Amino acid sequence: MTHDEIFAEWEKRAIAGGFALSDVRKQAGVHAANFSNWRTGKGGMTLASIQKIEAAFSVLEAVATCGVCDRRADRPECEACTRSDCGLRQKEAA
Structure with missing residues (x-):
């Protein structure tokens, strides 16, 4: 290369x-x-x-990313995610 x-x-x-x-x-x-x-x-x-x-x-x-909305878990906007289908929110709820 x-x-x-x-x-x-x-x-x-x-x-x-x-x-x-x-x-x-x-x-x-x-x-x-x-x-x-x-x-x-x-x-x-x-x-x-x-x-x-x-x-x-x-x-x-x-770094974890949501498979639905492609947000990264370490980004501030991800903390404010309210999407019901957000993969990161589902992982945290489990």
Whole structure:
């Protein structure tokens, strides 16, 4: 996989998960300047760096989502969900 392909894949995963790449970077403990350098090709990513980002994705992607309304459990608007068919509300009621 090329550098551009890695970042394209990460962007797709972030969008699909409902979070930003900056959230992934923060979760991984990567400084913003380092991440920016990696993204623009000015700095080399090591295998360890890629693994840190992948681990951060695993954590963020594991956050519960409702299968009906696609809201994430960690978002404030989900706390206010009043949909009777909300999958998260049903899980909490059980």
